[in-house]
Amino acid sequence: MKKIAIILFLAFTTYSCEDIIEVDLNEGQQRLVIDASINWFKNTSGNEQSIKLSLTAPFFDQDIEPANNAIVLISDTNGNTFDFIEDGNSGIYRNSNFIPVINGTYVLSVLYENEQYTATETLKSVVPIDYIEQKDDGGFLGEDIELKAFYTDPANIDNYYFFEFLSPIPQIPTLEVYEDRFTDGNQIFGFYTEENLEPGMDVTIRNYGISERFYNFMFTLLQQGSEEGGGPFETQPATVRGNCINQTNQDNFPFGYFRLSEVDEVIYTIQ
Secondary structure, three states, X not given: OEEEXXXXXXXXXXXXXXXXXXXXXXXXXXXXXXXXXXXXXOOOOOOOEEEEEEEOOOOOOOOOEEOOOOEEEEEEOOOOEEEEEEOOOOOEEEEOOOOOOOOOEEEEEEEEOOEEEEEEEXXXXXXXXXXXXXXXXXXXOOOEEEEEEEEEOOOOXXXXXXXXXXXXXXXXXXXXXXXXXXXXXXXXXXXXXXXOOOOOOEEEEEEEEOOHHHHHHHHHHHHHHOOOOOOOOOOOOOOOOOOOEEOOOOOOOOEEEEEEEEEEEEEEEOO
């Protein structure tokens, strides 16, 4: 249990008082976090890949503890096995001979602390970004820069997209997911806006092809993390489970996801 002292300062005209309220916070069970994002950027071989393993920490802890000494591998349906070797004690496991195949099925296996974790996923393709459109009078007050990354959705195929926008301004990237249920076969766009963008700044735009299951996973995460996700007195968000399963002890489930994507990347300079 952790005790947090919350100091309440009440200023009055003739005096002030100080109350200390002690809040007991339960610490949940420490769990494995699997960040297994296999990204095949267009016009590259895709042979160099990495997987990050870490452990959950109490809410107010600043440090993320790596999960060391795991045995990590990915196998495919062609009989290939790709071993991921930890880089020092970083919790980052690397492989340099991975073979990406569009629509290929892959199985992730992680052995950590005598428990076996597995996940199965398909490598999804993605169409290229056609062009970027910039608008300088966006936002509620007409003062924000808006970017639209247009792409053409293939017709008569269910497609799911994961957009990532990285700029010099925010500390974390802007993430969006899209499906083509109402836009099948049309040219559509990923959307990004930021009020502090300035001419000359570079914005990295990445479009990932993803599975329907990962789309649903990310959609739920983004809904919970958005500013419109509810007030402070609403029910707490539910734990969002990924596709990784603890085969040894299902009660000790991990967090994270095993995803394989073809990626198209454009670096756009603000005009």
